[in-house]
Amino acid sequence: MRTLLSKVQASNVIAEPFPHIVIKDALDEELCAKLMAEYPSIDTLKQSRDNQLTTTSSNVRFHYIAEDIFNDDQISSTWKEFIQLHSSNLFFQQFIELFKDHILQLYPNFEQDYGSLESLTSGVRKIDTFENSDVLLDALICVNTPVTTRPTSVRAAHIDFSDKLFAGLFYLRDPKDNSTGGDLELYKFKNGKPQGFRSNALPDYAVEFCKKIKYERNVFVLFLNSVYAVHGVTTRSITDYPRYFVNLVGEVKKPLFDNSKYQEANHIKYWRKVKQLISTAK
Template sequence: MRSLLAHATPADIRTDPFPHIVIPDVLEADLYAELAAGFPTTDRIVPGASDSRGTGNRRYVLSTSMVMMLNDMPDCWKRFATLHSGPDFLAQVAALFDGHWQPAMLAALDGHLTGHPTALVDLTQPPAATGLEIRQDARLEINTPVRDRPSSARGPHLDTANRLFSGLFYLRAPDDDSQGGELCLYRWRDGMVAAAPFDYQLPEAAVEEVVRIPYRANQLVLFPQSIHALHGVGARWPTPHTRRYVFITAEMNRDWLAGPGEPT
């Protein structure tokens, strides 16, 4: 199995509103079909999960560590999760975005993203700030069906301050005719807000939308973390369909991004 970045080059990087890649048809058709067919049901991701409250559109996740523990997970998913949560993939991301990493991030990592101890993200425990360690994950995620009225799973926000990069690999089902659910990329409207909260929704007035990337089967979006990496999910209209994707990430076991004072 080759990684999602097997054919990516620096020429694929788009810089507006911040560095990112969008690669359609990223996997070979046969491999993608195998992964899509083996994507677990909502109940398999969270046994007994209930989505009876509110408008739906709730997020559930299955981390790489859990994927590896489940005996009934298809082998293709175990191989995929292992490949995309390991140091070789981190090295691919580091090389692809060379020249686009934030100075503060590199300073916190002794100048380079590779060569550090790595481990899997443990969603049940907070990162331990002991030693210099990078945590990785390639977790299967869903947003449940939407009822009654349009809703967004996630408005404009910045990811956590310890994040190194974020990737989204979409697995839209063939019969999914829903509207919305795009990935929206933003820029600061009138300069960075005085106290930008990480991993919490920002006021709509603080940002302006620049790019709207469709929720499309077999498509990869990936970008480094920075104070400018503002993104969110477009509203989904009422639908019985589940939004399916893999969230691929790496993070330090301590915060490095300081907020609006971060150099560009």
């Protein structure tokens, strides 16, 4: 089995609006079809203690982390091999080779803070720790449940947490799914500088749409995380079909950036008031 990055070259990395790759037909058709046929059920994915929700409702996310996958006999051997490969040091080294120049451009002090790119070691999140690994990887089998009430977006424009070095999305859309939406959108800040954050979310006035990546079968997207890596998911129409994808992440020990200084003024006032009320209640 080859990784999703096996046929990717550094020249495939797109710099704008932030460093990313989009690979169509990322896996050979036989493997892609096998993964689809053996995709775990929503009930299986709901079992993970890592999920924030436990009840199934319209257009919500459930996921199974690598630790869960390795310990569950219900998960097929093909899926276990795929997840093991994409949380391995081989995959991490392929990522580094592709994105090293962009990492150093975005984070000039990266090697001083985290170590030489050539010598970084990786482990698996919640199995290994930062005591023996520089970066912790995970490969999560995910689903967004069917949209049963009204068209909604899973998540609008936002950035990922600052301890994420990269994030990847491998789409496995059901061929019979004729719904609309669920596409990935990439944005940039309207004035070129970070602004208007509401925690990690961003309002429409602060960002400008740049690119849409369709939610399609056998498409892989991976991007370098930063304060500029603004992305969101388009509104899904009502549908009986789940949205199937694998989420790949790499975490570092300490935050790569700080977006607190770019928070919207009203948002800062709101959270100060909340903290004050909590303090008073105590």
